[in-house]
Amino acid sequence: MNAQLHLFDALAWRLTQGLPGLRMGAHAGRIRGAGESFADIAPLLAHPDPRRLDLRRSITDPLGVLHVRRFQTRTDLRLHVALDASASLGAVAHADRAGLARLLAAGFAQAARRARDPFSLTVCAGDRVLHDQPPTRRSLAADLLDLPLAPAGRGTAALEAMAHDLPQERILVVLISDFELSPDELAALLAALRPRPVLSVWLRDSGFDAPSPRLGLAELCDPETGRRRTVLTTPRWAARQAQLLRDRQAALRRILAEHGLSPIEITDSIDVAELAASLSEAPL
Amino acid sequence: MTAARAILPALAAGLALVAAAGPGIEGRRELRDVLIVVDITRSMNVRDMDGASRLDAARDVLTRWIASQPCGARVGLGFFTERRSLTLIEPVEICTDYATLAGTLAGLDWRMAWEGDSMISKGLNHALNRARGLDAALIFVTDGQEAPPLPYSGPDGWREDSPGGVVLGAGGDQPAPIPKFDDLGRETGFYGPTDVQHAPARIGAPPTDAADRPGFHPRNNPYGEADLEGSEHLSAMRAEYLTRLAGERGMGFARLSAGPAALQATLAAHAPARRVATHRSLSPVFGALALAVLLAALLATPLHARKETP
Amino acid sequence: MIGFAWPPALFALPLLLLPLVIRWLRASAVPRLDLRAVEGRAVGPLLVALAMLAPAALILGLAQPYLRGGSTAYRGIGTNLVLLIDRSSSMDDTFAGRSPQGGDESKAAAARRILLDFIARRPDDRIGIAAFSTAPMLVLPMTESRTAIAAAVAALAEPGLSQTDVGRGLTLAMGMAHEASASDSRAVVLVSDGAAVIAPEVQTALRNLAARRQVNIYWLYLRTKGAKGIFEVPEPGQADTPHLRPERHLHIFLQSLGLPYHAFEADSPGAVEDAVTEIGRMESRPILTRRPVPRRDLAWACHLLASLCCAALAAARWLERRYAPRRPAPLLVPA
Known part of the structure; x- marks a missing residue:
C-alpha cells in the first residue's frame, strides 16, 4: 500500500477565492506582489516596485502616471x-x-x-x-x-x-x-x-444500498446504538429497503447542495x- | 461450524421427539402380594409400645409399610381372633385402593372379635391356608399370648405347603397388664390374676411332669394342681414362641417395634416374589441429551458473531 | 395439581435465561437501523421466546411432571349405600336349609353374586360394607373404589361365623351411613337370613340414631325353607314373643323407627334379584359423589413442545442470512 501512495500525488485542489497570507505556497493569494500570474496594474505610488514597471501602460498614460504590473502572490x-x-x-x-x-x-x-x-x-x-x-x-x-x-x-x-x-x-x-x-x-x-x-x-x-431479496431471517445490529432487529427478509422488504435508502441519499445530496x-x-x-x-x- | 449450527438444533428436535414418543426398556420388578392378618384379641390392647397400644402401633407400622410398597403390589386385610382369621378385603392393588386399605386398617378394633379366645397356632394355620388360597404371603401380627394357655400337647403343627410370610411380634418384653373393658367399650381397669385361666383346660394327655405336681393322684387328679396361679393376666411378647411357630411354617419373625423397614426385609427373605415386567422409560435420557445438544447449538454461534461490533 | 417425579431437575431452570444473553442468530452490523425503518419487530422476541421455551420444556420434561391423580366430585344418580351382611354360619346353607351340594348355591353365594351385579350396574353409588355375627365388623369404609368394593364382597365368600347380633350391626351400619354424607340420600341394606333379639340398650341407641338423621332402611330377608316369614302374623293362641319370632319382631321394631323402611322376603335367588332391582329403583337419587382421576403423565407434552421449539429454531438457523454478504472489495481499484 505504501508503494501506491504516490498515486495520490496527482490530487490537487484550487480555491476560487484568493487567500490572505504571507507564507509562500501553491495557492492563489489575495495579496498582490511578486508571482507568476498577472493580476492587475497599479500606480507606482501605490505599489512602489519599479522592477515591474509596465512601460507600455506608462507611456500611453495621458497623465504620465507610472504604472507597475502587479502579480498574484502564491500562498499556502x-x-x-x-x-x-x-x-x-x-x-x-x-x-x-x-x-x-x-x-x-x-x-x-x-x-x-x-x-x-x-x-x-x-x-x-x-x-x-x-x-x-x-x-x-x-x-x-x-x-x-x-x-x-x-x-x-x-x-x-x-x-x-x-x-x-x-x-x-x-x-x-x-x-x-x-x-x-x-x-x-x-x-x-x-x-x-x-x-x-x-x-x-x-x-x-x-452492499448496504440494496439487501438481497432472498427469503430469510436476518439479525441486524446497529453498531452505533447496539440496537437489534430480527427481520424476515423478503423481496418486497428488500425493495422497500432499497427505495428508502435511495430517498435518504437524495435528501442528503440536497442538503449538501444547499x-x-x-x-x-x-x-x-x-x-x-x-x-x-x-x-x-x-x-x- | 456453520453446518453444526443448523444441524444441532434439528438433532435436538429429533431427540426431544423421541423422548416424547416415550421409548423404554423392559425391566423386572419384584412384587409381593400379602394378606395382612391382625390379632385383635384383648392382649393386643396392652399399652406397651411407647405408650400406644399394640393394636395402634400395628396399625401405624402397617399403614406406613403399605405406603412404602411399589404400585402393583396387592394387599388384603383380615383379622384374627378365637381360632380362625376372617378376611375383610381380598388383596387389592395398593396404589388404587390405598385409602380404602388405610380406612379398613384404622377400623380394626378389638370389639370386632366374636370370641375372647386367642388360639394363635390355630389362627395362624387358618390364616396361612387363607393366604395360600388367595395366592399371597401372610403377615400375621400378634403378641403370641395364647388364651387359654396351650394344651399340654403343645401348639398345632403345620404339614402343608406354606405361602411364606412374616410373623410380626407386637408388644414389649416386660409383662404388662391387660386393660379390661365393659360391654359398652369403657375401660374398667386391668385383668387380675383371678380373671384368667393360667393353665390349659384339663382335657387331653396330662403333662409329663404331672407326677411332681402338688396334689397329683394317678386316678383322681392326673394333672396335679398347677393351674391355680400364674401370670397369664400379664402379657409380654412371646418372641421365642413366635419364632418357633414362624420357623415351622417357613415364615420369618420380625418385631413390630423395628418398624416397616425390618418388616420389608424379613418379608423379602421369607416370601416368594411375583416378578412383573415393568416399562422403564428412556424419555429422561433422550430429554437430557436433547437439552445438552440444544445448549451446544446455542453456544455454537461464534462469540464474535453474536454481537458484531467493529 | 401438578407434581414432579424428579424435582431436582428444576434446579437447571436458570439455564433458560441464557438465550437472553446469547442470541440465537448471528448478528450482522447494519448502520443506522433507525433510519432504515426495518420492520419485523415481532420476529426477534419470538426467537428469544422459542430459545427460552425449548430448554424450559426440556428441563420440565426431565422433572417428569404429572397431574396428580385423585378424585373429582360430580353429580351422579345413586345413593350412599351401606351393605350390612349377615356372616352367621347359617348363610352358608342353601335356601332349602341344607349344606350346598353339587350345583346348589348357598344363600351367601347367591347374595354375593347378586350384590356384585347390583354394584356393577350402579357406578355412582358410594358403598360401605359392614358385617355382623356375634360382633359387628367394619369391613369397608364408604368408598367409590369399585375394585375395593369387589374385593370386600369377594372376601365374604369365607365361611361364616357363629351367631347373629343384628342390633349392633345395625348400629354400626347406620353410623356409617350417617357419616357418609350430610346432604345426599343414605340407605342401609340389611341382608340376613335370620334375626335375633335386640337388647334394650341397643334399641335405644338405634332409636337415637334414627331420630338424628334420615336413613332409608331395606331388609332383604333370605327366608330358608321352613322358617317363619316376617309378614306372617301368628294365629291367635300361638306364642308371639321376640325370642320365638325374632324376624317378625325385628320387622316391627324397624317399622317403629319412623324411617323409610322396606322389607323384602326372598326364598330363592330369583326373588333376591327382584328385590335388589326394586331397591335399586328406589335408591336412584341425585348424589354428589367422586370419581377417581388417574395420575396423568405430562412429560411427553413437554418433550413434544420442546421438539417443536427446537424444530422452529433449526428452521431459523436454516433461514439465517446477513443483511448483505460480507465481501469487502479491494481498497484501490486496480489500475
Missing part, C-alpha cells in the same frame, strides 16, 4: 482532514470503509506534502476525538497508513466541536464520512463548518484517477 493552504469514524464506519458489506478512510487520509497527507501545504487531521468517533494531528509539513502519509482506527461512538458531536476550533481562513476541510446521518444531523454539521471551504468525501458501501457542496462519492473502492478528476471539478 492548510489541508485539514476531518474523519468521521463513528461506529457505523466499521460495518462491512462490500467495502472496508474504515480502510478506505485511512487510505484517503494518508493520500491527502501525501498530496498536501506534494503541494507543500500544511496538513492536519482529526479523527472523531462520536463525541470523542480519537486522533488529533496539529498542522505539520512533515510527511505523515506512511504513518497514517498504520493509524489505528477503531470506529466507535455515535453522532457528530466531536466533529462539530472540532469545527469551532478550526481557523476560519486559509483552510480547506476535507470531510471524510460515510454520511450515515439523518439530513438534520448533516445540516447541523455543515452549518458548523461554514464558512470554510469544505470538500466532502462520501464513503459508500454498495451548502454549495457536491460530494465526491467513493463506492466500495478508490479509483484515484477519478478522484483526482472530481477533485479538480469540485466547487471550492
